[in-house]
Amino acid sequence: MLKLTKAEVLNNVQIAPNIYDMWLKSPEITKNAKAGQFINVYIDKGEHILPRPISICEIYGDNLRIVYHIVGGGTEYISSKTEGDTIKISGPVGNGFNPGKEKKVALIGGGIGLPPLLELAKVLKSTATDIKVFAGFRNKEVVILQENFINLGIEYYISTDDGSLAYHGNAVDCFKITNFSPDIIYACGPTVMLKAVAKLGIPSKLSLEERMACGFGACVGCAVKVKEENAQGWAYKKVCQNGPVFLGDEVIFDE
Numbered sequence: 001m002l003k004l005t006k007a008e009v010l011n012n013v014q015i016a017p018n019i020y021d022m023w024l025k026s027p028e029i030t031k032n033a034k035a036g037q038f039i040n041v042y043i044d045k046g047e048h049i050l051p052r053p054i055s056i057c058e059i060y061g062d063n064l065r066i067v068y069h070i071v072g073g074g075t076e077y078i079s080s081k082t083e084g085d086t087i088k089i090s091g092p093v094g095n096g097f098n099p100g101k102e103k104k105v106a107l108i109g110g111g112i113g114l115p116p117l118l119e120l121a122k123v124l125k126s127t128a129t130d131i132k133v134f135a136g137f138r139n140k141e142v143v144i145l146q147e148n149f150i151n152l153g154i155e156y157y158i159s160t161d162d163g164s165l166a167y168h169g170n171a172v173d174c175f176k177i178t179n180f181s182p183d184i185i186y187a188c189g190p191t192v193m194l195k196a197v198a199k200l201g202i203p204s205k206l207s208l209e210e211r212m213a214c215g216f217g218a219c220v221g222c223a224v225k226v227k228e229e230n231a232q233g234w235a236y237k238k239v240c241q242n243g244p245v246f247l248g249d250e251v252i253f254d255e
Contacts, residue, residue: 004042005029009085010063012078016142018070019112020079027062029091035059035120036096036207036245039066042088043074052078055188055207055244056092057115058122067115067144094244097205099123102183104130108171108197110189111137116207118148120186125152132180133157136171136193140164172196185248195253204248208239225252 007026015021029039033056040051052074058065070076081087097120099105105128107117114135124131132155137143139162149156158166159174167174172193187197188207197204208224227250228235234252 003028004088004090006086007089009081009083009087011083012081014079015067016144019067019142019144020070021057021065021067022078022081023063023065024087024089025063026089029089030059030062030064033059033064033092034096034098035123036098036116037092037094038116038244039064039089039091040093041066041078042090043077044088050074051090053093055116056119058119065115067112069112094239095242097186097207097245099127099186100184101127103128104180104182105132106175106180106182106185106202107131107133108175108185108187108189108193109133109135110171110193111142113187113189113193113207114145116188117186118145121149121152121154125154130182131155132178132182134159134171134175136161136174136189137165138162170196172200176200187248191253194248194251198248198251198253205245206248206251207244208246208251225254226250227252 005026005028007024010023010025012020012022038053038055040053042051054066054068056064057067068075070079105124107121109117133149134157136159139160143158146156157174159169159171185197185202185204187194194206223236223238225234226237
């Protein structure tokens with residue numbers, strides 16, 4: 001089991017409706033953390049026994065950043081934390097993006113799936129020559145991290161489901177109309193979006209968003225079906241332990 005550590009809250013601000021941006025000081029975590037991994041955040045409050053897995057958005061020295069969406073009592077409690085508070089976390093957890101030396105790269109993020117792509121973009125800046133981000137949101141009110149990517153000198157394409165800002169549609173369709181031909185796609189977001197990315201026929205690495213229970217491999221609450229060289233041709237793997245990042249052509253997206 002991962003060791004628990006207490007992290008100091010450096011700030012915790014709302015950046016969009018029900019979306020918060022938190023910086024934590026945790027040298028125990030950051031010294032080993034990589035783009036695409038996540039941390040478990042513990043609530044220790046009433047009925048909220050299980051940790052909340054939240055992707056790492058940025059790593060900066062002893063500090064790490066998470067951007068999360070309030071979806072229930074647990075994340076609502078996390079949003080109440082203020083500067084100087086402490087919170088229990090464990091990590092880093094999971095298999096990250098582990099980028100190669102690809103020169104042309106597309107990053108496709110859907111909603112709250114966009115944050116883990118920011119640290120990846122920082123890493124890719126040292127090797128890739130052409131990086132484009134395709135970010136999809138429900139509407140203009142929940143657009144996040146645009147300035148962060150632009151400050152890195154990366155082209156940032158926005159799509160909104162309702163057409164309230166930029167391209168009217170989803171991030172994958174927005175990617176298609178640009179005719180960009182990347183060497184690889186890194187993506188994180190809803191399953192329907194990741195399935196569409198996998199169908200593009202371009203090498204890809206997908207960070208799966210599955211509901212987790214324990215968050216460190218003890219249960220099978222986050223199991224997904226992947227291709228395997230065995231009698232049945234597939235096997236279940238745990239997103240928290242074997243993922244969250246998988247190759248796009250190994251995941252079996254059931255109809």
